[in-house]
Amino acid sequence: MNKPLRNIFICCLLTIPYCLLLYAYPPGWSDDILLSPDDPKLRSDPDLNIDTYHNVWTVWDTATWVQGTGEVLYSKRDSLGACLIPETGVSNNASYSLGPRIAVDGSDNIQFVWRDQTPRGMGLWHATLASDGSMIVPAHLAVSGNNDGMPINIALNKYKEINVIWDERSSGNNQMNYTKLDSLGNPIIAKIRVSPDSIPAFWSGIGIDSMANNHLAYRTNATSTDSLTYTKLDRDGNVLIDNKILGTGLLPSMIADRSQNIHMVYSHLGPTCWVINYLKLDQEGNIIIAPKTISIYETYNMSPHMAMDSLQYLHVVWEAESSGTFPIMYTKLDTMGNYVIPPMQVVYPPYTQGGGLARIAVDRSNRLHLVWVDQRLNPGVSTAIFYKRGENVGIEEASVFKSADFFDITISPNPFIHGTKITVLFGGVGQRVEVIDLKIFDASGRSVRDFSLSAVYSTMPTEVLWDGTDNKGEYLPSGIYFICLCHSAEFKSVPVILLR
Numbered sequence: 145m146n147k148p149l150r151n152i153f154i155c156c157l158l159t160i161p162y163c164l165l166l167y168a169y170p171p172g173w174s175d176d177i178l179l180s181p182d183d184p185k186l187r188s189d190p191d192l193n194i195d196t197y198h199n200v201w202t203v204w205d206t207a208t209w210v211q212g213t214g215e216v217l218y219s220k221r222d223s224l225g226a227c228l229i230p231e232t233g234v235s236n237n238a239s240y241s242l243g244p245r246i247a248v249d250g251s252d253n254i255q256f257v258w259r260d261q262t263p264r265g266m267g268l269w270h271a272t273l274a275s276d277g278s279m280i281v282p283a284h285l286a287v288s289g290n291n292d293g294m295p296i297n298i299a300l301n302k303y304k305e306i307n308v309i310w311d312e313r314s315s316g317n318n319q320m321n322y323t324k325l326d327s328l329g330n331p332i333i334a335k336i337r338v339s340p341d342s343i344p345a346f347w348s349g350i351g352i353d354s355m356a357n358n359h360l361a362y363r364t365n366a367t368s369t370d371s372l373t374y375t376k377l378d379r380d381g382n383v384l385i386d387n388k389i390l391g392t393g394l395l396p397s398m399i400a401d402r403s404q405n406i407h408m409v410y411s412h413l414g415p416t417c418w419v420i421n422y423l424k425l426d427q428e429g430n431i432i433i434a435p436k437t438i439s440i441y442e443t444y445n446m447s448p449h450m451a452m453d454s455l456q457y458l459h460v461v462w463e464a465e466s467s468g469t470f471p472i473m474y475t476k477l478d479t480m481g482n483y484v485i486p487p488m489q490v491v492y493p494p495y496t497q498g499g500g501l502a503r504i505a506v507d508r509s510n511r512l513h514l515v516w517v518d519q520r521l522n523p524g525v526s527t528a529i530f531y532k533r534g535e536n537v538g539i540e541e542a543s544v545f546k547s548a549d550f551f552d553i554t555i556s557p558n559p560f561i562h563g564t565k566i567t568v569l570f571g572g573v574g575q576r577v578e579v580i581d582l583k584i585f586d587a588s589g590r591s592v593r594d595f596s597l598s599a600v601y602s603t604m605p606t607e608v609l610w611d612g613t614d615n616k617g618e619y620l621p622s623g624i625y626f627i628c629l630c631h632s633a634e635f636k637s638v639p640v641i642l643l644r
Contacts, residue, residue, distance in 0.1 A: 184464030243295030351398030463500030
């Protein structure tokens with residue numbers, strides 16, 4: 145074999161693992177990649193962020209409530225998941241490090257914040273790494289704490305300031321604090337109490353808008369149920385909106401869009417189960433879009449997390465339960481809370497056995513990156529941290545849902561010019577279906593038309609006439625569209641061609 149052909153052959157061999165890696169399951173997502181060593185340790189509380197070179201920085205802890213010990217560890221991977229820096233300690237073996245969060249600033253320095261013991265209780269610790277993993281600011285106590293507290297959340301503003309929402313137990317109640325650090329971990333605002341002294345507050349979220357305002361949300365027990373409470377602070381920590389109750393819920397994840405509206409996903413206890421809700425606020429804290437449920441399994445949905453890409457699409461992940469299994473779910477939403485990609489499994493059971501806590505990030509090419517806790521290697525013994533990448537390609541990703549013949553869709557004529565008839569026939573003799581959402585997406589995955597089929601019987605076909613217009617009544621251009629039907633855990637998508 146001559147040298148040029150030999151080099152090509154070697155390159156192909158080196159490329160094969162990545163090809164196998166990127167398109168294993170489901171379509172558009174890589175296979176699962178183990179980030180942590182396969183050993184007896186318990187690992188939890190993962191987080192991730194992406195630098196300007198599309199490298200993936202992840203962090204997690206080895207804290208255990210039983211032993212009262214733990215360490216914060218990190219790893220650096222390239223955009224395909226190949227290891228650049230293996231699991232490495234960043235907390236310097238402090239006594240009980242837990243609940244880490246990570247952010248990459250505009251200089252590609254890696255900012256870590258976590259909880260650890262102080263003489264008074266669980267304080268706020270910080271460290272900074274350079275992009276090559278060298279230490280810029282060693283692990284140090286940034287702000288003293290008081291007794292126990294729950295995990296924290298952070299967000300960087302455009303000034304590279306680290307904004308932190310965290311809680312501590314004081315006067316018998318967990319109470320919510322806000323702190324701001326500079327890029328070296330020095331306190332600019334050491335601690336501001338943002339929740340009422342007499343009301344327990346925990347399970348927080350934070351979002352930063354382009355004006356460096358802080359949007360905070362957390363669970364409080366102001367009523368007999370868990371209240372989802374919202375507070376807004378300006379860059380200097382002045383209160384602009386004080387403890388506004390939005391409804392019931394906990395574990396919020398928050399993002400501000402370019403219009404300065406605030407998008408929030410959170411867990412909510414519905415009439416029959418825990419669900420994931422979406423909510424949209426304006427800058428005054430007014431509800432623009434009332435809470436709507438975006439999860440599909442009617443059993444258990446918890447710990448949502450959200451990222452936004454450069455096109456202003458929202459990417460949401462959470463842990464769910466379906467028939468005794470625990471998949472990790474993903475959906476893509478527009479800024480109105482409508483499905484662009486309906487909920488789909490991206491990590492299949494039993495691989496999420498004893499795990500979850502999924503976190504998602506988007507790189508500058510709008511590719512998706514996901515980490516989570518998993519017990520597949522040593523069930524009942526240890527947990528590990530796994531990663532996978534998503535291509536963020538469009539509606540075809542949703543095809544991994546199996547309809548199980550619960551319903552069938554026929555379209556006639558197809559292709560069509562002026563109009564077509566969509567016929568839906570439901571399976572299950574005598575079964576009554578209260579509400580069914582029928583959505584139409586274009587080839588880019590954008591939702592263009594919505595229909596609601598309500599109070600239909602499974603034994604009777606339901607017909608919808610579509611004239612090729614969008615929700616505004618404007619005629620859509622020629623192309624391929626997808627007729628999508630979603631009910632409970634069932635999803636089906638059928639393509640249709642519109643000719644002009």
